Amino acid sequence: xxxxxxxxxxxxxxxxxxxxxxxxxxxxxxxxxxxxxxxxxxxxxxxxxxxxxxxxxxxxxxxxxxxxxxxxxxxxxxxxxxxxxxxxxxxxxxxxxxxxxxxxxxxxxxxxxxxxxxxxxxxxxxxxxxxxxxxxxxxxxxxxxxxxxxxxxxxxxxxxxxxxxxxxxxxxxxxxxxxxxxxxxxxxxxxxxxxxxxxxxxxxxxxxxxxxxxxxxxxxxxxxxxxxxxxxxxxxxxxxxxxxxxxxxxxxxxxxxxxxxxxxxxxxxxxxxxxxxxxxxxxxxxxxxxxxxxxxxxxxxxxxxxxxxxxxxxxxxxxxxxxxxxxxxxxxxxxxxxxxxxxxxxxxxxxxxxxxxxxxxxxxxxxxxxxxxxxxxxxxxxxxxxxxxxxxxxxxxxxxxxxxxxxxxxxxxxxxxxxxxxxxxxxxxxxxxxxxxxxxxxxxxxxxxxxxxxxxxx
Numbered sequence: 001x002x003x004x005x006x007x008x009x010x011x012x013x014x015x016x017x018x019x020x021x022x023x024x025x026x027x028x029x030x031x032x033x034x035x036x037x038x039x040x041x042x043x044x045x046x047x048x049x050x051x052x053x054x055x056x057x058x059x060x061x062x063x064x065x066x067x068x069x070x071x072x073x074x075x076x077x078x079x080x081x082x083x084x085x086x087x088x089x090x091x092x093x094x095x096x097x098x099x100x101x102x103x104x105x106x107x108x109x110x111x112x113x114x115x116x117x118x119x120x121x122x123x124x125x126x127x128x129x130x131x132x133x134x135x136x137x138x139x140x141x142x143x144x145x146x147x148x149x150x151x152x153x154x155x156x157x158x159x160x161x162x163x164x165x166x167x168x169x170x171x172x173x174x175x176x177x178x179x180x181x182x183x184x185x186x187x188x189x190x191x192x193x194x195x196x197x198x199x200x201x202x203x204x205x206x207x208x209x210x211x212x213x214x215x216x217x218x219x220x221x222x223x224x225x226x227x228x229x230x231x232x233x234x235x236x237x238x239x240x241x242x243x244x245x246x247x248x249x250x251x252x253x254x255x256x257x258x259x260x261x262x263x264x265x266x267x268x269x270x271x272x273x274x275x276x277x278x279x280x281x282x283x284x285x286x287x288x289x290x291x292x293x294x295x296x297x298x299x300x301x302x303x304x305x306x307x308x309x310x311x312x313x314x315x316x317x318x319x320x321x322x323x324x325x326x327x328x329x330x331x332x333x334x335x336x337x338x339x340x341x342x343x344x345x346x347x348x349x350x351x352x353x354x355x356x357x358x359x360x361x362x363x364x365x366x367x368x369x370x371x372x373x374x375x376x377x378x379x380x381x382x383x384x385x386x387x388x389x390x391x392x393x394x395x396x397x398x399x400x401x402x403x404x405x406x407x408x409x410x411x412x413x414x415x416x417x418x419x420x421x422x423x424x425x426x427x428x429x430x431x432x433x434x435x436x437x438x439x440x441x442x443x444x445x446x447x448x449x450x451x452x453x454x455x456x457x458x
Contacts, residue, residue, distance in 0.1 A: 004137075005027070005028070005031065007067075008046075008063070008064075008067050008068070009024055009027070009050070011063050011066075011067055012050060012059065012060065012063055015059050015062070015063055016059055017050065017051070017056050017059045017060060017063075019050055023049055023050055023052075024050075026049040027045070027046055027049040027050055030045040030046070030048070030049050031045055031046070033045075039068075043064060043068075046060070046064070047060055047061075047064075066205070106180070106184070107184070108173065108176060108178065108180050108181045108184055110176075111169065111172045111173060111176065111181065112169065112172075113169065114162060114165040114166040114168070114169040115162050115165060116131070116161055116162035116163065116165060116166045117165075117166050117169055117188050119131060120166075120188060120191035120192065120195060121184075121187060121188065121191060128195075131161050131162075132157070132161060132195075132198070132199070132202070134160075135157045135158075135160035135161045136157055136202060136206075138160050139153060139156045139157050139160055141153055141202075141203065141206035141207075144203070144206065144207055147207070150200075150203050150204065150207055153203050154196070154199050154200055154203045157199050157202070157203070158195070158196070158199060161195075166188065166192065169188070170185055170188060170189070173185035173188070216236050216239065219232065219233055219236040219444065220236065220240070220443060220444045220445040220448070221443055221444075221445050222443060222444075223442050223443060224303060224304050224307060224415060224442055224443065225442075227303075227307075227443075227444075229303075229306060229307075229310075234310065234344070236444065237307070237310050237311055237314060237444065238314055240311065240314075240444065240448050241311060241314030241315050242314070244315060244318070244448065244451065244452055244455065245315060245317045245318055247452070248318040248455045249317075249318070259281065259282050260279060260280075260281060260282070261280045261281060261282040264280035264282070265278070265279050265280045268280055290321040290379050290380045290381065291312070291319050291321070291322050291323070291380075291381050291383060291454070292322075292323045292324075292325065292372065292375075292376070292380060292381070292382050292383065293308065293309065293312055293322065293323070293324050293325065293383045293385070294325045294326075294327070294331070294364070294368060294382065294383065294384045294385070294386075295308060295309065295324070295325070295326050295327075295384075295385045295386070296326075296327060296328070296359060296361075296364075296385060296386030296387065297326045297327065297328055297350065297351055297354055297355045297356075298328040298355070298356065298357055298358065298359040299355075299356050299357075300359075300387060300389070301385070301386055301387050301415055302351055302355050302356070304385060304413075304415045304441075305326065305385055306347050306351070307444065307447065308383075308385050308413065308447065309324060309338075309343070309347060309350075310343055310347070311444075311447055311448075311451060312324075312383075312451070313338055313343045314343075315451070315455075318455060319455075322335075323335045323372070323375075324338060325368060325371070325372070326350055326354050326355075327354070327359075327360075327363075327364035327367070328354060328355065328356060328357035328358065328359055328360075329357050329358060329359070329360045329363060329364075330360075330363060330364065330367055331363075331364040331365075331367035331368055331371070332353075332354050332367075333371060333372075334346070334350050334354070337349055337350055358391055359386070359389060359390060359391060360390065360391065360393050361386070361388065361390045361393070361395060361396070361427065361431075362390065362393050362394040362395055362396035362399075363393075363396075365396045365399040365400060365403075366396060366399065368399075368403070369399055369402070373402070373403075373406070376403060376406045376407050377406060377407070377408075378406075378407070378408050379408055380406075380407045380408055381407065381408055381409050381410075381411065381454060381457075382403055382407045382409070382410045382411070383411045383413065383454070384410070384411070384412045384413070384435075385412075385413045385415075385441075386412075386413075386414065387414055387415060387416050387426065387428070388412075388414060388421070388426050388427045388428035388431050389424070389425050389426050389427075390425055390426075390427050391425055392425050395427045395430060395431070397430055397431070397434065400431055400434035400435075401434050403434070404434045404435065404436070409436035409437065409457065410434065410435045410436050410437075411435065411436060411437045411438075411439070411450070411454060412428075412431060412432065412435045412437070412438045412439070413439050413441040413447070413450065414428055414438065414439070414440055414441065415440075415441060415442055416428075416440065417440055417442075418440050437453075
């Protein structure tokens, strides 16, 4: 239960209710006193220790009802014999007696009854709900990260409840030709289907909670090949950019102030008997970064280019001098498109006009030489995004050397794994000799780390 309490507090924080370590400790101590048996007392104890205002209370109530919605009262009703339209003479199979509750099917002689089967047909005291709760806890649904895992975790819950034993009983019942066996098998299948639906609902609820708690981490660690641009992904990119802007602003303030000059400070304060009353700072010269982004927007890597440009243009507060170029066969500057439109519209227009087509890196670098070589200097960071697959064309390696010699640094982001560099028509290993840094960049998390290094070194 302590793990569940930790997950619940994480959910509160993700929904905007701030909780300090002291408040969490108070909540744990309160629960240790009141226990878990009484839902109302459990709720009131958490509310009193974690919700500090009216708005906090609203967040708390919403999250509490969502997270702790499982209840023993959720047990589905036992099958009603009147609703089964049983043939004449078979009603004796149901009713009171021999371990069965109202509307339960009796075990078939010679076929061992499964524990889960008996709970499905005879549960009158919430035992099935307790078994389900224990199976959910044993399965640890908090590890579920992507939608495709929902079926896997639902199966694990059913297995923890005893599905394997129930399936053996159903197989044995199918092998029997008695009316009692056939009817019990039908009842078990119907009850199992209802249980499957209930488990699916439970898994889906936990998945939504996991998304709420780990949404950013899931999106940031998802491979670009599986990631699709959406409002949620764009929101994550904006938060990443804002975090980097805040971090870089702090570095700029430190650079403006300088670092403590120990020798000058000691000399200055000799008149004060060595008491450091007047610190002296050594200035740090740090220019605003000048970045040129050159993106391959051919069919194979156009999606990667979208994510890179979305991220870079989210950093305009700290990269005000950003020029953007895109290419497939020929290279075009699209800086004006981004200055005259919002980022999403500019991306759509860019890919519509210049996307797709076969890749020609040699021609693109020749176009970059004619368009921007004079503007590449020791303050310029050149960022190239592409897989370096040149369709066996001329790589124009001498142009890359020229860019490297003129620029402050050349950074190449390749969406392929390093073990594929140089295979087939890939020129990546040759281009790497003309780059300051080369990275295999396959997730937003890796992109964030690379751009952070760029801001530190630009």
